[in-house]
Amino acid sequence: MTGDSYDDIEPLLKQLAVAVETGAPERKALREEAIDRCLPLADHIARKFSGRGEAFEDLLQVARLGLVQSIDRFDVYRGSRFLSFAVPTMMGEVRRYFRDSTWAVRVPRRIKETQVRLGVTIETLAQRLGRMPKARELAAELDVDQGELTQALLAANAYQSASLEAVCPDDGENTPLAMLDALGVDETGYEYVDQLLAVRPLIAELPDRERRVLMMRFFESMTQNQIAEQLGVSQMQVSRILSKTLGRLRAESLAN
Structure with a gap:
């Protein structure tokens, strides 16, 4: 051979x-x-x-x-x-x-399998529908009930645990920062959650990166640090993207 x-x-x-x-x-x-x-x-x-x-x-x-x-x-x-x-x-x-x-907390096998398929399914449906999929649409696509879907969304937090003393990037300048020091940072995005749910059609018009950050944060329950690691940027950059994007959606929603 x-x-x-x-x-x-x-x-x-x-x-x-x-x-x-x-x-x-x-x-x-x-x-x-x-x-x-x-x-x-x-x-x-x-x-x-x-x-x-x-x-x-x-x-x-x-x-x-x-x-x-x-x-x-x-x-x-x-x-x-x-x-x-x-x-x-x-x-x-x-x-x-x-x-x-590779799970830090024991999760039933069926829930693990659903969680693994969840990210790709959200992206596929978002492209197909031109908007963020609703829970019932995700459940139908995955062929699970909404209760199992909710468990799968929560299971993402059980995949990998991190030490509070672990070092993570902070402000884009590679400044060493313990995980414990990063906890308690104000999450300005939560005040916009209700507005986010009301502007689903506008989300489809966002640039790819902004739309992906929103999906990871609010639909895949990822932390800002996890998003930053996946995108190769700092946690502060993710925070700015979220604030700017949610503010834009809010302004466009009010204008409409």
Whole structure:
């Protein structure tokens, strides 16, 4: 096998299957060869999930575990391609790792799965409808009831905890600031929540960044620090974006 081609992996797996069935002594070497040949594929899967708050080494280990399971479980006599079986298996293992191992507070599995799908669903519906989706629309799209939707929204806060002594960026100048010192900052946006609900049609006309910040803050229950980390800006910049955007919506609403 050369480059990224896996065209000859099935013949190798057939040799392995025959060796296992007959108890041939080379079965261990064939299994190790098959795993070694497909390691770049597992590494690629791990990289697809990197940058989401988990160590790449952990993701790599999980993806490679999925690869080993794929090789051990693959039925060469079904006539299907190995990659069509191995890729979903490895991706499934990594997704289960995120779902089961990276939550600071225990959350039911079904709620975790709904929460993972929530962000993409909000964006998809917002683009389709030209406005922020309502709770019943989100619930229908996700095929859950509104009670479960509410639990999924709240579950976002249970994904990852942070020490109060952890250092976070402050004013855009990379000034060290303990998380404890950042707590208690006035959240000027809350006074605009009622107005926000009344100006949904105007939200669709906002620039992408402003609309995304609003969605993350008020529909995904993200903190300003979490938004700042995702956008690569400071918490103070997020605060200014929120204040400016909500003020603009309020002014346009009153003008209309």
